[in-house]
Amino acid sequence: MAKTALLISCGTYSDSRLQPLPSSIPDGARFADLLERPSLGGFNVHVVNDATLVAAQRKIHDTLSSAAFDDLVLLYLSSHGLKDIFGRFYLALPETDLSALPATALSGRFIREQMNDTVARKLVIILDSCFSGAFGRDLVAKSISLSEGTPDEFTEGTGHAVLAASSPIQYALEDGSGEAPTSVFTRAICDGIATGAADIDSDGWISLNDLFEYSAKEVSFRYPLQTPQMSCFGLDGDIKLLRAPSVPRFNAEWPPDIEEATKSIHTELRIAAAHVLGRIAHSPNTDRAGAALRKLRQLRDDYHPEVREEIEHQIAVAPKKPRRKVPIRTIEDKQVRSPKWVEVPASSLVNASQVAATFVSRDASYEIYSYVHYTFSNEEMKLWATDRYRIDIWRLPILGKGDDFATSLPGDLAFSLKAFNGKKKVRMEVGDTVCEFDCNGKLLSIRSAKFDNLPDYESMMGKDVTTSIHVARIPLLDALERTLAATNARNSPIILDLTGSAGDALELYFEGELFPGESVPVKLAGERVKLAFNANFAIAAVSSFSNGTISISVTNPNKPVLITSDGEPEHRHILMPVRLSK
Template sequence: MRYAIMVGTEDYPHARNLDRLLAPANDVEQFGTLLSDPRIGGFRVTPLVNRPLREVSTAIEDRLLSATEHDTILIYISGHGILTEDEMLHFPMTDIEADFYRSGALSAQVLKTQVDLSRAKSVIVLLDCCYSGAYFSTKAEGGFNLDSALVAGGEGRVVITATTGTHAFEPLAGGNTEIVSYFTQALIAGLSTGDADRGGDGLVDTAELYQFVHEWLSLNAPGQKPVHRDESVGKIVIARNARGFGVHPELPPQIQRGLQSDDHKTRAAVLGYLQRLAEAPGPEQYLAQESLTYLRKSADHNDQIMDISVSTRQAPTWVLRQMVIDRHNDLNVRIAALFELSTKSTTNNAARHDLISLGRNGSLEILLRIRIAAELGRVVGESYAVGVLDEMVGPTMGKFAWDRLRILLADVYSSNMRWTRGWDVSDLFADPELLWGLVMAVMMAVIGISYDHRIKAVKQLIDMHRQDDIGVKVAIGMLRDQSLDTEIRSRIQREFGLA
């Protein structure tokens, strides 16, 4: 899941040396609206405007320390930043009393420690306040080890601050009640227009956003220079391109305009042209294939890929193979592409070759490889299925695994109840998703997948299928195995937070 805690403080009624600010409430409202837009940020936003320290610190701590390795957390703070006499950065809240900064302000040191201890996959910190660059001189309690954080499930930590210096600026009011600070204006401009998508792949990562903000501020607020610190592995995506899917930057301009047209027929016609080029040997084939890959990677993981007319039935076999491999695609899209490739392979040698190559791809997720093995055994030949399963359950065991898998699938599709023996299933049949979770759990068990790999498979499934909690339902199915010993049962419950 994607969560954003957005703090904006503009009123400090009990602090003598802190002037009232004009922008923070607007900053949170306007930037928060953008982040919560499912077409752009897709975050679940918690706005905290002019709230007391206890409420803010509790909200941040709860979100960071309760996060799982599948979560992305964004912390945004707009307001005053202050340095104490020992030059430690603090963020005062609205209930700060006089000059008691330590007891009335959120400590950057505490925040950094919580960020570093969080199990969240990714944490993004955006600070729009004076002295925010001092965040980088703040040491987390106990220090931070990137390697251990990643082992704990993180993809990394990214911080972008409004300034290296003393001040982060608000525009002059001039009677305007909708003031937004310069730094937040830059964030909004980059995401709302899609201009921060420098790679043209339909996604805005934090490095691209910083580059846009830096250039925007150099033009519009030359005295303010932002700072970027990236302790991550790979790209951390903060938003989708607001203009929709990306197009390959080397395509001719008229083709780019056609793909981004509001007219569905125009998009379909241009896409059809690209598909024909991709299948025909020639100087333009490679660029056409790369362009179609761009479209798939940047499509919304729900059904935007269908909206641009890239349906599995229209796609050439090499596109179907890539759709199965591409981890940007949702599980439903990948399975649909696999089934279509399997159907085509009965009459198409290229499809048959692509299906076999998928079976040899050891980097694919465990449950997906089992599905590929089943399709290989059904339409290509038993020996291919056995070869795939040999790699998964151990040499010489593939034949046994295939026999068990084939019997299980026949039982499931014929509604034969033999597969439920030894499993507590009495209350699951009212929920189809729970039932299919159980089927996947039984399947992994009967073909001999180890417990370590079963747990790994559930984690992969959670990553593959982000729209619901089907992965957790597979874990629930695993717990219905009455032969589980206490240690394994406790481990599954602990890994997936199941009582």
């Protein structure tokens, strides 16, 4: 079975009565990237931007006519949706003349004819345009049957389906609140795929029904005037479109009281459970926060309107992963030609940049601390960020190199490097005021700065380690969170105490509290010490690692500690302690 995707986007028009759509082509590029990734869609993707009527029709015809019986074909169309005086649907192209739609615009009739002519048993059309619901009204279902001996992989569903951004009488909205405008509908689709949230039934697949259910709810909740629709024809079962991305899963189960409350027959208890999950979604423990948000999304179909309202509120206010703010460009837009460059694995750069960027300072008065810093010298690529209280440091493997350099990117823009997720390698080229990141013709240009005399925070670490603590990451995170949740002294430091235990156990508590606190088994080498940290900083530091076990190295209880993991040798985190009163 082949998987083919054709994405046609249009953003500019010769008819002055048609406003430009700056989001159309970038949205299509983001969707194409997700479909093409082997770990997600594995589609053979073809992108056509601002095509003429003849070119668009030829590409649609060639794609559908060449599809084989068992193929899965996805057709994505993004532009202005138009209707003539008879209510017939058209898609605007650059040459479209509003006074001559049948002759200059891509007609719904043409697309329907190509749908009816194709032999492909699985066809999904996604229309992101105004009035797109009008397209599905006149479709005639084809007779589609399974052949004898069809592989199980293909029997999950066959047929034709149309996902429309709006009803036949609604406009499809564009969100201009961010730095770059985006289509509300396409953004919901891409967010659902990229985060895995669109895997509604958590079976590891994002199916046709999953994708529609997720995107429709996200769009309708945020913009009630837009109602996505789905029309199905000859559909026999659900169609698996993409694999859900592998996301960190919270390993421990929910406490029984939360799980029971979500299933209670009492409305008040289910509302309370949604409130508690919403609070957990704000945790600096990213694993636990993500699990809470996924749980809320699973519960959003509650039959009671007050429970649904509380769940949707908690989802809406929960912290979301920062969005990409830098537009994706092509190699033709390249500006920097510099001998200062380096090639690194894309996954290493993306992961390190996104984790480090969470530790930049939000205080505008300290500009240097609001940047992620990148240096290449002595055959070593290092990036790091700090807010003065914790320092997150990464060393990246080198695939190719030019001259040494030192540059810094704004923390909020460093998140944009996630556009290279799933790629093999990225070339970073450093100019005077701009850094360019290039991967297979996909280009990001990010403004940069250069700071002189950056402090060497790693030199703050003493060389003589007196205490080494090896501890399982998830149990430590759980203990930190439970201790923080139980205290009334949230502004006080949390204490990690090894002095009061006969065995190798780490005691966690807040000074002066009457309750005993939490205990976590550890492997201890060296002196027994008592440490104190800002509780949220400690949770964020441990949460920044993904390996099962971490090591905490101590030179002096009042000096910075170093957190590492044998499974992540490229990652180091320095955390400043709080000095305890004697």
